Amino acid sequence: MEDIVKKRIKEVRKGDHNAFGEIVELYKSKVYQLCYRMLGNSHEAEDIAQEAFIRAYVNIDRYNIDRKFSTWLYRIATNLCIDRIRKKKPDYYLDAEIAGTEGMNMYSQIAAEGMLPEDEVTSMELQALIQREILNLPEKYRSVIVLKYIEELSLNEISEILDMPLGTVKTRIHRGREALRKQLRHI
Amino acid sequence: MSSCPDYIIEFMHEYLDEEIPEEHKQELKEHLQICADCKQHFNELVKTVALVQSTSHIQTPENFTEKVMMHLPREKKKVGIKRWFGRHPILTAAAVFIIFMTASVFASWNQDDNFSVTKNKNIIIENNTTAVVPEGKTVEGDIVVKNGDIRIEGKVDGNVTIINGNNYLASAGTVTGEIEEINKVFDWLWHKIKDISSEVLQLFNSDKDAK
Numbered sequence: 157m158e159d160i161v162k163k164r165i166k167e168v169r170k171g172d173h174n175a176f177g178e179i180v181e182l183y184k185s186k187v188y189q190l191c192y193r194m195l196g197n198s199h200e201a202e203d204i205a206q207e208a209f210i211r212a213y214v215n216i217d218r219y220n221i222d223r224k225f226s227t228w229l230y231r232i233a234t235n236l237c238i239d240r241i242r243k244k245k246p247d248y249y250l251d252a253e254i255a256g257t258e259g260m261n262m263y264s265q266i267a268a269e270g271m272l273p274e275d276e277v278t279s280m281e282l283q284a285l286i287q288r289e290i291l292n293l294p295e296k297y298r299s300v301i302v303l304k305y306i307e308e309l310s311l312n313e314i315s316e317i318l319d320m321p322l323g324t325v326k327t328r329i330h331r332g333r334e335a336l337r338k339q340l341r342h343i
Numbered sequence: 344m345s346s347c348p349d350y351i352i353e354f355m356h357e358y359l360d361e362e363i364p365e366e367h368k369q370e371l372k373e374h375l376q377i378c379a380d381c382k383q384h385f386n387e388l389v390k391t392v393a394l395v396q397s398t399s400h401i402q403t404p405e406n407f408t409e410k411v412m413m414h415l416p417r418e419k420k421k422v423g424i425k426r427w428f429g430r431h432p433i434l435t436a437a438a439v440f441i442i443f444m445t446a447s448v449f450a451s452w453n454q455d456d457n458f459s460v461t462k463n464k465n466i467i468i469e470n471n472t473t474a475v476v477p478e479g480k481t482v483e484g485d486i487v488v489k490n491g492d493i494r495i496e497g498k499v500d501g502n503v504t505i506i507n508g509n510n511y512l513a514s515a516g517t518v519t520g521e522i523e524e525i526n527k528v529f530d531w532l533w534h535k536i537k538d539i540s541s542e543v544l545q546l547f548n549s550d551k552d553a554k
């Protein structure tokens with residue numbers, strides 16, 4: 157996939173606007189996923205994910221073609237998410253609540269309509285709960301946990317994306333796991 | 344569990360990171376077999392990871408790509424031009440020069456709408472709007488009239504340029520050079536460019552001569 161992407165990037169650099177559309181198609185799901193898990197609400201996630209692609213496009217000349225494109229793209233997206241989280245710190249818990257209730261509302265709606273079998277309803281409840289606990293993590297643990305378990309990236313890639321020594325990444329993942337364990341152990 | 348060594352927990356994380364050395368793995372295994380607390384801790388960690396990984400894939404919003412494409416700045420063209428400039432420094436300099444000049448020319452075009460004429464003792468001003476070269480007089484050199492007319496009854500030994508005005512050449516009057524009337528901004532601009540480029544050419548030529 158990286159080869160196709162690099163070919164497209166060369167086209168974008170030559171001014172082929174449409175080649176960028178293909179890049180967006182290839183990565184939109186991963187980038188949106190990352191933003192959604194980091195921010196916990198679909199509006200903001202869409203906003204930031206779009207912004208990430210726009211920035212990638214504007215700065216495409218700065219991307220080092222010898223390196224993995226996804227690492228560079230995730231780095232842009234992660235930094236935008238972190239900025240957003242830091243800016244809205246006072247609303248931190250409020251947002252976590254909203255994210256939790258979002259799922260709950262959906263759950264109660266569907267439950268009222270009686271359209272889903274019980275185990276699926278339960279799984280939605282659980283999903284909302286897990287998402288809420290991810291959002292309750294301090295940003296420095298949240299980003300490593302999301303990159304590791306949602307995006308399924310290697311520790312080395314995470315260290316590159318976050319521009320942070322491997323040791324720090326490991327420590328943060330360990331702490332993030334412990335914090336989540338305390339919240340999720342009784343499920 | 345408080346009696347257990349801290350490194351047991353470290354080993355658990357090494358295990359979860361799939362970076363556990365064989366001897367640590369062995370030790371962890373043996374410990375978990377005899378310590379219920381650590382076993383529980385370990386199981387909770389494994390479950391936590393499984394739960395986080397179980398979160399379902401969130402559907403990307405509809406028309407996501409279209410929206411991105413719509414919001415892309417038209418920057419690309421500018422970037423292209425920038426790159427082109429980088430490769431053609433001399434042309435860039437020329438372009439910058441022309442742009443700069445155009446701006447200054449426009450400024451000068453807009454700024455002075457007062458009547459003015461090249462100073463010469465043989466040119467008379469009538470009504471503050473018309474320059475006159477009287478009969479029997481000879482003006483040696485070029486004449487430029489701005490925002491006014493010129494009437495030539497005598498002789499001009501050079502070019503006559505009239506900007507924003509008219510030229511009346513009497514039957515008895517003569518102009519040895521060219522008469523040019525410029526009444527539009529773009530004519531004016533063109534005139535300026537011709538002027539400056541001939542100056543530039545001269546510059547280049549004299550440069551060559553110097554070498």
Ligand SMILES: [Zn+2]
Nearest residue numbers: 344347378381
């Ligand atoms: Zn123990």
